[in-house]
Amino acid sequence: MTTQKTALAVLVPLILSYGLHLLLTQQLTVLGAFRKEKQTPVDNPNDLVVISGTVNCEDLHYHAPSNSIFTACDDVAATRRAWFPPLAVLIDPVAGSTARGSLQVIDTKTMKSRRLELVGFDGPFVTHGIDVISAPKSESGDEAVYILAVNHVPHIDYVKAKASGLDVPSGTQRADPRIETFYHVLGTDSASHVRTTKHPLIKTPNDIFAIDSRSFIVTNDHFYEDGLMRTVEDIIRQSTWSSTIHVRIPETADERVDAPCDATVVLSGLHNNNGLGHGPAPDQILIGSAASGAVRIGRLPKGAETSIQITETLQFESSIDNPSYFSDPYANATFDASGIVNAGLTRAVDLAEAVPDPEAQIAVMVWYSRPVLSDNSSSDAEGGAYETRLLFEDDGQRISTASSAVLVAIDPKLEQGRRKAWLYVSGFQSRNAIAVKVDL
Numbered sequence: 389m390t391t392q393k394t395a396l397a398v399l400v401p402l403i404l405s406y407g408l409h410l411l412l413t414q415q416l417t418v419l420g421a422f423r424k425e426k427q428t429p430v431d432n433p434n435d436l437v438v439i440s441g442t443v444n445c446e447d448l449h450y451h452a453p454s455n456s457i458f459t460a461c462d463d464v465a466a467t468r469r470a471w472f473p474p475l476a477v478l479i480d481p482v483a484g485s486t487a488r489g490s491l492q493v494i495d496t497k498t499m500k501s502r503r504l505e506l507v508g509f510d511g512p513f514v515t516h517g518i519d520v521i522s523a524p525k526s527e528s529g530d531e532a533v534y535i536l537a538v539n540h541v542p543h544i545d546y547v548k549a550k551a552s553g554l555d556v557p558s559g560t561q562r563a564d565p566r567i568e569t570f571y572h573v574l575g576t577d578s579a580s581h582v583r584t585t586k587h588p589l590i591k592t593p594n595d596i597f598a599i600d601s602r603s604f605i606v607t608n609d610h611f612y613e614d615g616l617m618r619t620v621e622d623i624i625r626q627s628t629w630s631s632t633i634h635v636r637i638p639e640t641a642d643e644r645v646d647a648p649c650d651a652t653v654v655l656s657g658l659h660n661n662n663g664l665g666h667g668p669a670p671d672q673i674l675i676g677s678a679a680s681g682a683v684r685i686g687r688l689p690k691g692a693e694t695s696i697q698i699t700e701t702l703q704f705e706s707s708i709d710n711p712s713y714f715s716d717p718y719a720n721a722t723f724d725a726s727g728i729v730n731a732g733l734t735r736a737v738d739l740a741e742a743v744p745d746p747e748a749q750i751a752v753m754v755w756y757s758r759p760v761l762s763d764n765s766s767s768d769a770e771g772g773a774y775e776t777r778l779l780f781e782d783d784g785q786r787i788s789t790a791s792s793a794v795l796v797a798i799d800p801k802l803e804q805g806r807r808k809a810w811l812y813v814s815g816f817q818s819r820n821a822i823a824v825k826v827d828l
């Protein structure tokens with residue numbers, strides 16, 4: 389009895405600590421605690437282009453029909469250190485209330501970015517995730533898109549309390565996030581505001597997956613706004629408290645601001661779900677778990693289903709953020725470079741320390757995953773395994789932070805038959821987005 393007890397007394401803590409050790413080791417690996425920053429060499433200087441005027445652009449979306457990349461930016465670097473709830477920066481709501489971020493369009497031919505004038509919209513704009521979907525052809529025959537954008541507006545009570553210089557009463561709501569919808573005719577320099585959507589379930593929004601202009605999926609990346617529990621949420625992958633919401637705006641709701649909408653939770657139980665991307669099939673959704681370094685491939689609910697069905701999980705060695713799907717326009721019977729691209733941080737473990745530092749150079753890694761084509765692919769109807777390789781990395785000098793990366797294929801005729809692409813990389817705290825030529 390005594391020996392048994394003694395054995396238990398020794399073994400239980402051992403097993404527990406071993407389990408904890410494994411758990412922490414995996415998480416510390418993803419967060420990069422043991423990793424050194426590196427630079428992928430770019431031998432030809434023409435193979436790396438800095439896209440000027442793209443400050444702190446979180447999300448990139450390639451729109452193939454117009455050969456352009458849509459992005460949402462802060463424009464003013466200091467905003468991110470004053471007011472950005474997604475990084476638990478809730479210091480200066482007054483600065484947040486005057487922030488005017490931008491929607492921009494990068495022409496992939498000229499690699500120049502232009503800022504869209506926002507028509508009918510002059511409120512605070514603290515940008516984060518976006519989605520871009522083709523709009524039905526208008527009567528005038530215009531080709532247009534809807535741009536849906538997360539907007540982290542500070543709550544008016546918090547702005548007033550801070551502006552008064554007095555103590556902020558406890559319990560004051562600090563963040564008042566919403567989703568803005570814009571309509572943009574391709575090729576023009578403006579986007580018209582369509583509506584602002586708020587719902588109590590949209591609490592810590594990160595990214596959007598638009599089904600159509602009135603139906604979209606939103607991730608809430610954390611349960612806690614800040615504090616110790618938020619840190620726990622970042623570090624412990626078992627803290628699966630974030631949620632994914634489906635928002636629907638009835639056709640009858642015409643109001644520009646606060647139109648009534650329905651929202652339901654369509655996915656819960658994931659750790660730090662974050663960026664969203666479209667998969668190859670219209671009902672496929674890519675869901676990034678940032679601090680877990682994982683991407684889930686899921687299917688939107690259909691029929692009577694009420695939740696997203698996860699069909700596959702890809703685990704990466706680093707944190708990741710907004711997944712994107714690259715559809716290879718030059719694929720042939722023997723070579724198809726289509727795959728999933730993920731950008732993340734080499735050492736997410738250092739992020740909290742680096743965020744307040746305007747000079748910080750935050751190292752990045754970009755991953756590229758392609759399905760492994762097996763002889764009997766019918767046995768893995770859900771897509772089977774993926775093979776992943778590191779496509780690009782930087783120590784933060786050429787690009788500081790990466791939250792999004794998209795591939796734009798180069799015509800093999802221009803590259804002596806070789807398969808290459810421009811990889812566009814941008815980050816929530818990057819001075820400029822970049823494009824770098826890579827081999828597929």
Ligand SMILES: *[C@@H]1O[C@H](CO)[C@@H](O)[C@H](O)[C@H]1NC(C)=O
Binds near residue numbers: 721723805806807
């Ligand atoms: C398909 O593309 C690859 C890569 O460009 C090329 O090597 C191959 O010859 C092409 N195959 C066919 C059948 O055209």
Ligand SMILES: *[C@@H]1O[C@H](CO)[C@@H](O)[C@H](O)[C@H]1NC(C)=O
Binds near residue numbers: 763764768
């Ligand atoms: C091919 O199919 C067989 C039978 O369904 C299965 O046992 C095998 O693992 C599959 N191989 C691959 C590479 O998927």
